[in-house]
Amino acid sequence: MSIECLLLGAGQEVGKSCVVATIGGKRIMFDCGMHMGYHDHRHYPDFARALALWGAPDFTTAISCVVITHFHLDHIGALPYFTEVCGYDGPIYMTYPTKALAPFMLEDYRKVTMDRRGEEEQYSYEDILRCMKKVIPLDLKQTVHVDKDLVIRAYYAGHVLGAAMIYAKVGDAAMVYTGDYNMTPDRHLGAAQIDHLKLDLLITESTYAKTIRDSRHAREREFLKAVHKCVSGGGKVLIPTFALGRAQELCMLLDDYWERMSLKVPIYFSAGLTIQANMYYKMLIGWTSQKIKDSHAVHNPFDFKHVCHFERSFINNPGPCVLFATPGMISGGFSLEAFKKWAPSEKNLITLPGYCVAGTVGHKLMSGKPTRINLDKDTHIDVRCQIHQLAFSPHTDSKGIMDLIEFLSPKHVILVHGEKPQMAFLKERIESELGMPCYYPGNNESVSIPTTKNLKMSATERFITSCAAEQGKRRGHKGNLVCGASVSEVIGSSEDMDVAEGILLMNKQKAPKILCDDELAEVLGMERHLVQFEPMVSRIEAAVQSELQRAKAADSGSEGNE
Amino acid sequence: MADPDVLSSAYPAAASSSVRKHPAPLDDSLAASSDGGPSFAKRPKAATEPPTPGGSAASPEVDVLALVSLTAGIYPLARAEALRGLSEVVERADASCSVGSGIVECSYECAVELMRDEDEGVRLAVVRLVGACAQKFSARVDADANGYGDLMDIIFLQLSFMARDMCTQVRIEAFSALGKMQQVSEGVLLQSLSKKVIKTDTMCGSIINGQKLPPKLKIPCAAGVFSHGIEDEFYQVRTVACQSLGALAKFSKQYAEKALDLLMDMMNDDTRAVRLQTLQALFQMATYGCLSVQEKHMHMFLGLLVDTSALIRDAARKILGLVTLPKLQMFKSAVDGLVTSLEKNPEEQDLYGILFSIGKNHGSFSANIAKHLAKEITMASDGELILDKPRVKALLIVSISAPFSNDKHKKLDIPSAIFSHAISLLGKVSCALGDVNQDLLLSYLCHKSGMPFWENRSISAEFGESESCSVQTMEIGAHIENTAKATKCVDEAIVMQSMKAILETVEGAWTMRMSCNICEVRTILRTCKEELNVLAESSSGSIGAFLSFLCEYLDATQLIIEIWQLIQLDNSYTFGLTSVEILLEKLDISIRRMECCFVGLNRELEVQVLELSLIAHLFRLSNIGVCKVVLGKLLQVINRLEGLSADGSYELSGLSGEIKKAFDDNLTGVNLISNIHTLFELFRLKPTTDFGMLKAIRAVLQVSDNDSENPSSYVSGLPVGVSFNIFLWNISSHHKLWIRMTIGESVQFTFLDFSCFGCNDDMKSGSMVAPLYATPMVCSFVLRVCLVMECPYGGNSTHWGGHGGPSDCVVQLSDELDVYFVSTWQS
Incomplete structure (x- = not known):
């Protein structure tokens, strides 16, 4: 048995996350995102090609379920296209907050793209609504039986409100797809949290495969210092953010600081979306950090005291202000509008998010210090304002990725959602330091992971008794506690102490059974295998060593080897 | 899927396997050990018993063996319980002997195997066990430092790994275990602060404190465990992380400096408990003298001095009182900060003590301040300078602290004007110094300011520089604690004093009962009782219990007086519920409460109570006439009193002696009733003040x-x-x-x-x-x-x-x- 893993997106790149894992005949699609940097066919994952590969008549039969980890467009953007245009009609799972917030994100993006380019609309607002109707909401740690064999479960991932890591299991084969996650808590979200699971495969994001970030406290201090300096100099601060997540965290930080320093400079939210999002945050307190959960009864931290009502015309007002505008990478929309207005003045400050997709204005600002940005053929913007690179990021850093991998200790690791050189570096580290095979396939490539299969078998009483006796003895030996084992015993102080000897009897009709050496005489022609012995007495789950020569066993009943 | 018969068949087997080994020849390790004898002697006994966990306390090896085999079970709860059992055994084990160290080693190995267990409870138990083992290891490390130095480092890294666990409880436990570690090499400590893996090959050459560094960081997870800890989502974890961060600072200077940076960031934490714990950690670092405050930290400290929370302010001040500031500028800003704090919160008088000790710690800086202040005083000689200003008060205290400083090598001349002005602050100065005789202080100040003083002794010799000069930082920390203790003692002494005064009043009132107006006696008793109540409310422990005992006692006294008055008024026998009856019942209840509601009554107190009950029974006799039941009770009390005086160290009082005589003469109650006046005269009220370990x-x-x-x-x-x-x-x-x-x-x-x-x-x-x-x-x-x-x-x-x-x-x-x-x- 194996896990077949096909990357439809986010292979050696960031954007359009979409991984299809086939476990024991069940196909699960993790995330269904779009790529924000492209506007051609690369915009969406190549679903048609995958369908041809699988040789299935349609998507509904080919795929058992779709699981969406969180509401960012590069994880959910292609979902309405997939369901409404491609015609997938199977179950779709996502957490409650994701289900609540996703329509806003999708609709916002649809409108923005329509405004800007008049680009051919891939799906309509009605499509979004129809698509969301098919969604089955998930709760954290809720075990969902998708069908008889397939089980999925969501774990808290930090990152954004409602982000989840997905555990999927078919038979004995189990895997986790992390989606995006954060191992350190921030002002409003907790850290990722998962149980110790026995995994064959871990698919993890690797946005910061090489970076190790310093402490959050220092980051906050620097951000506040920059903003305070700017507004006290009479400048305007533009903070382009995603509507959900970063905006709330930064705003909590600023609101708190404004309170402490008793500042009077207004803080604005540009879009109604953000304000609506704040409302959702207030409702979804259960998904936020411990601190907020503890204190929201007294004061809801999403009731910002210093945030003022905003009109579009305020953009031309004199005097200092702080403006949160979408989208985060200044790829269009209101943040671009404000950027055009404010960039030419030295007094102003633009903060940039931690990560910008290539091709966006944000990316251009990040790479080097441009004085002039060409939007298109006839539009140029002079950039004289200060630029503050936000080190805030909802993604975990390389230390966090390593920590998670080490904690889960899966048998194999696949890296997605990162840039190729950094992924190669991280792969090296994982293989050398943790000793796990690691892969980072590109888009439309697939990886096959072997899985273990556990076989239940019974054992004779004598076998168990002798094993338990050996075990007790060995334990004692280790600590030099029991001294002087009688020399006649065969079991010495060799390295592989946990191996017990026995004979595995396999028969097509009967359940497999383990016997002692000398019991072999009772039954003729038994096959001998080396078995792994789960310590203690009550249950033996032996792992059959590598090649079970089933065929031969079927022919002649059995055959002795070793 | 436990199969009962499999289990039962397996156990004897396990037992027999261990039995088989006991009489076998000694292993090398034990044969080499000196005390192999006794443990060997225990073996046969252990062998006869099945190795039940916790059963045979005599031979811990058998326990350990059984527990270790249980830790390999498939049930997480059983595994966790076995590990807890092992921690118990380890805690009791004596690591210095070879059997003990064998146990510790064996348990440690067992714990390490389960470090990555799937179950949270098991991991929690593992952390506790590893922590306990580490303490045992460090206790014996002196024997061969090189061998175990590495081991301690490895344990530290293992605990660091556990501190990155997903379970909050495990993290808390791991951090607190980290804080208790000892003999960890500096390289490992520094690594715990930085998420980036410090290249080990650069440090391989440097051997710190004679300990080699571990060759390679085997668990990459363990890096920067503290920077993770202080960012944790749960404030409980952050609190413990801060605590451990501070606790480890005493082992390495370089570590202390870097830890300070982390701790300084924690002052901005949104939970007050964390901020307080951070300050506590800093205080601890300061007491160990490993807190080197730099200019960049001053801003944070000054902010803390004007924090809205009194607790935070107090903690910040205490730290300032201990640190050494390298620059005059920093010293001045610290003093200014304290002055601002004083102006904002004038009620916080302990600030003067802090000012004094900060001044004393920086002799030359405070001398500098003194000079400027003297100039200011002379300039404003026409009365502009108002001593009431907190700033001037504060600066005066700082100035006069200079002669007490450790900077012996410099001659610090403080202008005499300072001392003459400081005289007016005598109370505050003596307060700041702790318990110092005010007269002595006054004479010292007068002497210094060149004023004639009525007692011209050689003051400096007796008090002054020589006395407090050699105070070390450690001692100051201890001194602060002592002062806190002293104040408690003082409180108790005051309570005792006023209690004695009250009791004297009560005794006085008792003697008045015959002659004077009953009402007056009653009023006195009532007032005394109220006072006692007030005292009782503010005290705790034995003294509080005793005070409430006394309240009860006074109640009874008051009742006795009232009943006596009624009996005197009307000595005829009455039936039915009269007011005397009610009062008698009340007296009974009161006495019963004294008897039953206090634990640890000493003999004096018991005698007191018994005498009261004698009186109560007498009254009852006189009220209802001769009654067998009451007489029987009376006899009981007398017997008890006799029993108490049996060893001869105490004599029966007049009253009890008289009643005993009456019983010895085998008389009925009639003569007791007729003699009641004489008997009552004999009764003395002697409240004792010795209460021992009384508990209410x-x-x-x-x-x-x-x-x-x-x-x-x-x-x-x-x-x-x-x-x-x-x-x-x-x-x-x-x-x-x-x-x-x-x-x-x-x-x-x-x-x-x-x-x-x-x-x-x-x-x-x-x-x-x-x-x-x-x-x-x-x-x-x-x-x-x-x-x-x-x-x-x-x-x-x-x-x-x-x-x-x-x-x-x-x-x-x-x-x-x-x-x-x-x-x-x-x-």
Whole structure:
């Protein structure tokens, strides 16, 4: 048995996350995102090609379920296209907050793209609504039986409100797809949290495969210092953010600081979306950090005291202000509008998010210090304002990725959602330091992971008794506690102490059974295998060593080897 | 899927396997050890018993063996329990002997194997066990430092790995275990602060404190564990992380510096508990002298001095009082900060003490301040300078602290004007210095300021520089604690003093009882009682218990006087309930309370109580006439008194002697009654002030969610449950407590089984639901509830005999509560 893993997106790149894992005949699609940097066919994952590969008549039969980890467009953007245009009609799972917030994100993006380019609309607002109707909401740690064999479960991932890591299991084969996650808590979200699971495969994001970030406290201090300096100099601060997540965290930080320093400079939210999002945050307190959960009864931290009502015309007002505008990478929309207005003045400050997709204005600002940005053929913007690179990021850093991998200790690791050189570096580290095979396939490539299969078998009483006796003895030996084992015993102080000897009897009709050496005489022609012995007495789950020569066993009943 | 017969067949096998080995020849390790003898001698005994966990305490090896084999089981709860058992064994093990160290090693190995267990509970137990093992290891490390140095590093890294666990409890436990580590090499400590893996090959050459660094960081996860810890989502984890961060600082200077940076960031934490713990950690670092404050940190400290929370301010000040600031500028800003704090919160007088010690720690800086201040004083000679200004006061204190500093090598001349001005601050200065004789201080100040003083002794020799110069940082920390203790002692002394004064008044009043107006005596007693009550409320422990005992005693005294007055007025026998009867009953209750509600009555106190009960019985005799029952009780009391005086160290008082004589003469009660006047004359009130380890039995009864606005509902005629929260102080298992529930005339007793209550030192607490069986057929009623205790001895009045309640007389322990009920069924 194996896990077949096909990357439809986010292979050696960031954007359009979409991984299809086939476990024991069940196909699960993790995330269904779009790529924000492209506007051609690369915009969406190549679903048609995958369908041809699988040789299935349609998507509904080919795929058992779709699981969406969180509401960012590069994880959910292609979902309405997939369901409404491609015609997938199977179950779709996502957490409650994701289900609540996703329509806003999708609709916002649809409108923005329509405004800007008049680009051919891939799906309509009605499509979004129809698509969301098919969604089955998930709760954290809720075990969902998708069908008889397939089980999925969501774990808290930090990152954004409602982000989840997905555990999927078919038979004995189990895997986790992390989606995006954060191992350190921030002002409003907790850290990722998962149980110790026995995994064959871990698919993890690797946005910061090489970076190790310093402490959050220092980051906050620097951000506040920059903003305070700017507004006290009479400048305007533009903070382009995603509507959900970063905006709330930064705003909590600023609101708190404004309170402490008793500042009077207004803080604005540009879009109604953000304000609506704040409302959702207030409702979804259960998904936020411990601190907020503890204190929201007294004061809801999403009731910002210093945030003022905003009109579009305020953009031309004199005097200092702080403006949160979408989208985060200044790829269009209101943040671009404000950027055009404010960039030419030295007094102003633009903060940039931690990560910008290539091709966006944000990316251009990040790479080097441009004085002039060409939007298109006839539009140029002079950039004289200060630029503050936000080190805030909802993604975990390389230390966090390593920590998670080490904690889960899966048998194999696949890296997605990162840039190729950094992924190669991280792969090296994982293989050398943790000793796990690691892969980072590109888009439309697939990886096959072997899985273990556990076989239940019974054992004779004598076998168990002798094993338990050996075990007790060995334990004692280790600590030099029991001294002087009688020399006649065969079991010495060799390295592989946990191996017990026995004979595995396999028969097509009967359940497999383990016997002692000398019991072999009772039954003729038994096959001998080396078995792994789960310590203690009550249950033996032996792992059959590598090649079970089933065929031969079927022919002649059995055959002795070793 | 436990198969019982498999289990049963496996156990004897395991046992027999260990049995087989015992008589076998000695292994090398034991043969080499010196004390192999005794442990070998234990073997045969152990071999006869099956290795049940916790069974054979005599041979811990067998326990360990059994527990270790259990840790490999498939049930997580069993694994965790086995690990907990191992920690118990390890904690008791003596690591210095070879058997003990074998146990510790074996347990440690076992714990390490389970470090990545799937179950949280098991991992939690692993952390505890590893922590316990580490302590045992470090206890014996001195034997061969090189061998175990590496081991301690490895344990530190393993614990660091556990501190990145997903389970909050595990993280908390891991951080607290990290804080207790010792003999960790500097490289490993530094690595715990930085998430980036420090290249080990650069440090391989450097051997710090004779310990080699571990060759390679085998667990990459362990890096920067503290920078993760202080960012944790849960404040409990952050708190422990801060604590451990500070605790480890004493081992390495370089580490301390970097840890300080991390801790400084924690001052911005959004939870106050974390901020306080951070300050506590800094204080600890300062006491160990490893806190080197730099300019960049000053801003944070000054902010803390004007924090809105008094606790934070206080903690920040204490730290400032201990640190050494490298620059004059920093010193000045610190003093300014303290002055601002003083101006904002003038009620916080302990600030002067801090000012004094900060001044003393920086002799030359404070001399500098003194010079400027002297100039200021002379400039403003026409009275502009007002000494009341907090700033001037503060600076004066700082200035006069300079001569006490450690900077011996520099001659610090403080202008005499400073000292003459400081005289007016005598009280504050002496306060700042701790307990210093004010006269001595005054003479010192006068001497320094060149003023003539009435006592021209050589003051400096007796008091002054020489005395406090050699104070080290450590001692100052201790001194601060001592002062806190001293104030408590002082409080107690004051209470004792006023208590004695009160008792003298009481004795005086007692002698007045014959001659003077009874009313006056009563007033005096009442006032004394009130005073005692006030004292009792503010004290705790034995003294508090004694004060409440005295209140009770005065109650009884007052009752005796009142009864005596009534008896004198009307000496004829009366029947039925008279006021004397009521007063007698009250006296009985009062005496009973003294007998039963205090634990640890010493002999004097017991004699006091017994004499009171003698008087009470006499009164009863005189009231109701000769009565066998009362006489019997009287005899009991006399016997008890005799028993107490049996060893000869105490003599029977006049009263008891007289009554005993009457009994010895085998007379009936008649002559006692006729002699009552003489007998009463003999009674002396001698309250003792020696109370020993007296403890008061107390109880508080609460009913949840019930008041007159919010009554509980019931169906009339059917039983109803009343849920109580109960808190018990100094109650032990032999006490019998009952809940008394009264509705009008009918009483129901419910026995209180407090064996399952949570216990915490002297206090037990718990909650229970008591059923009230017979609810009345009315639409609402008030239930009166209180906790009563059965008297262990004494009275044989069986008031409640028929109700299945307490058999003997009872003492009410808690206040009576009203519980309101409303019928749900209303037609």
